[in-house]
Amino acid sequence: MHILCxxxxxxISEVHKFLRNYLLNTPKYTSIICTYTFFFVPLQAFYxxxxxxxxxxxxxxxxxxxxxxxxxxxxxxxxxxxxxEQLEALRIKYLSKKGLVTELFNEFREVPKEEKREIGQALNxxxxxxxxxxxxxxxxxxxxxxxxxxxxxxxxxxxxxxxLGTRHPLSLVREQIIDIFSRVGFTVAEGPEVEDDNHVYSxxxxxxxxxxxxxxxxxxxxKEPGVQxxxxxxxxxxxSSVQTRTMLSQEPPIRVLCPGRVYRNEAISARAxxxxxxxxxxxxxxxxxxxxxxxxxxxxxxxxxxxxxQIRLRPSYFPFTEPSAxxxxxxxxxxxxxxxxxxxxxxxxxxxxxxxDPNVLESCGIDSKVYTGYAFGLGVERITxxxxxxxDLRLFSENDVRFLQQFEGC
Numbered sequence: 001m002h003i004l005c006x007x008x009x010x011x012i013s014e015v016h017k018f019l020r021n022y023l024l025n026t027p028k029y030t031s032i033i034c035t036y037t038f039f040f041v042p043l044q045a046f047y048x049x050x051x052x053x054x055x056x057x058x059x060x061x062x063x064x065x066x067x068x069x070x071x072x073x074x075x076x077x078x079x080x081x082x083x084x085e086q087l088e089a090l091r092i093k094y095l096s097k098k099g100l101v102t103e104l105f106n107e108f109r110e111v112p113k114e115e116k117r118e119i120g121q122a123l124n125x126x127x128x129x130x131x132x133x134x135x136x137x138x139x140x141x142x143x144x145x146x147x148x149x150x151x152x153x154x155x156x157x158x159x160x161x162x163x164l165g166t167r168h169p170l171s172l173v174r175e176q177i178i179d180i181f182s183r184v185g186f187t188v189a190e191g192p193e194v195e196d197d198n199h200v201y202s203x204x205x206x207x208x209x210x211x212x213x214x215x216x217x218x219x220x221x222x223k224e225p226g227v228q229x230x231x232x233x234x235x236x237x238x239x240s241s242v243q244t245r246t247m248l249s250q251e252p253p254i255r256v257l258c259p260g261r262v263y264r265n266e267a268i269s270a271r272a273x274x275x276x277x278x279x280x281x282x283x284x285x286x287x288x289x290x291x292x293x294x295x296x297x298x299x300x301x302x303x304x305x306x307x308x309x310q311i312r313l314r315p316s317y318f319p320f321t322e323p324s325a326x327x328x329x330x331x332x333x334x335x336x337x338x339x340x341x342x343x344x345x346x347x348x349x350x351x352x353x354x355x356x357d358p359n360v361l362e363s364c365g366i367d368s369k370v371y372t373g374y375a376f377g378l379g380v381e382r383i384t385x386x387x388x389x390x391x392d393l394r395l396f397s398e399n400d401v402r403f404l405q406q407f408e409g410c
């Protein structure tokens with residue numbers, strides 16, 4: 001076996017190859033490898049022969065493994081990488097499936113049991129050392145990349161434009177409505193969304209048995225079942241409560257616009273929602289007539305939908321106005337000829353209006369024999385639908401960016 005000592009072998013696999021040739025040509029070892037044509041005799045089996053030659057060969061193999069481990073350990077500190085490509089090359093060379101460290105683990109299977117602990121600990125320490133060094137180099141490469149990017153940044157250039165949001169279509173239409181009515185003297189008045197029954201219903205001439213005061217139509221927060229009390233707390237179902245607060249706190253003349261969110265107990269669908277937005281108007285002064293109301297509404301329609309827009313007023317009923325009417329505008333899609341949007345009528349309803357009922361004036365402390373007034377109310381979603389051809393009310397409250405981006409520049 002002295003020839004093994006002089007053999008220039010660098011890997012365990014080369015030792016195996018040398019041993020295989022030696023054993024195949026040595027008669028006393030032929031029986032050990034009789035069934036191994038392509039593979040080498042496991043060292044454990046070879047070791048079990050208890051010959052001095054065997055012990056000598058195993059010692060040499062262990063010395064080679066240890067020397068290889070020590071040699072690889074000595075190279076850890078010298079590993080260098082300045083970019084991701086070099087770092088990956090190091091990982092492949094040492095830790096990949098065919099890497100130098102991994103090959104030692106593959107040959108670890110040939111180590112006898114009594115030596116496995118020592119060699120196993122050394123191999124684990126070797127792998128951990130290479131993993132730690134490569135991770136350290138990776139952090140350094142990433143840090144250098146960030147620093148290089150910062151160094152390359154031109155601090156004198158104009159900052160990149162920040163993507164700005166868009167105004168919500170309901171906000172656009174609400175502001176447009178307020179702007180139109182402000183030109184004829186209306187000012188904005190606001191009030192609480194959580195109201196009491198007195199301001200929402202009682203002062204507005206709603207009968208105690210009116211369906212709007214039932215829980216299936218209104219969101220009540222505090223209410224005694226079967227009893228109608230002015231102190232019942234609810235989410236306002238219209239912004240008319242702001243009108244009653246204004247009439248109670250101001251002396252005529254009054255000319256206010258009341259925008260805001262309202263709530264009703266309705267199933268959510270493409271045509272209805274449990275909350276929506278209203279803009280209501282109130283004008284109280286001496287000698288106010290229905291003709292004044294008609295002229296203001298005609299002015300609004302032409303400013304909002306175009307100078308060719310026509311209006312018509314149809315008789316209707318509201319508890320707080322008398323007489324009452326609903327206003328339609330000519331369909332701008334078909335020019336009044338009739339289409340699917342206007343259901344073949346050539347007209348589209350947009351608001352309700354009327355002269356303020358004298359009972360409402362008296363309830364709010366205003367002399368109905370001296371003052372008269374008119375009121376109107378319109379849904380912001382309804383106007384937005386007509387203006388932008390939005391067919392589903394749910395789009396207004398879903399915050400879908402794809403929908404909102406359509407209003408950029410509006």
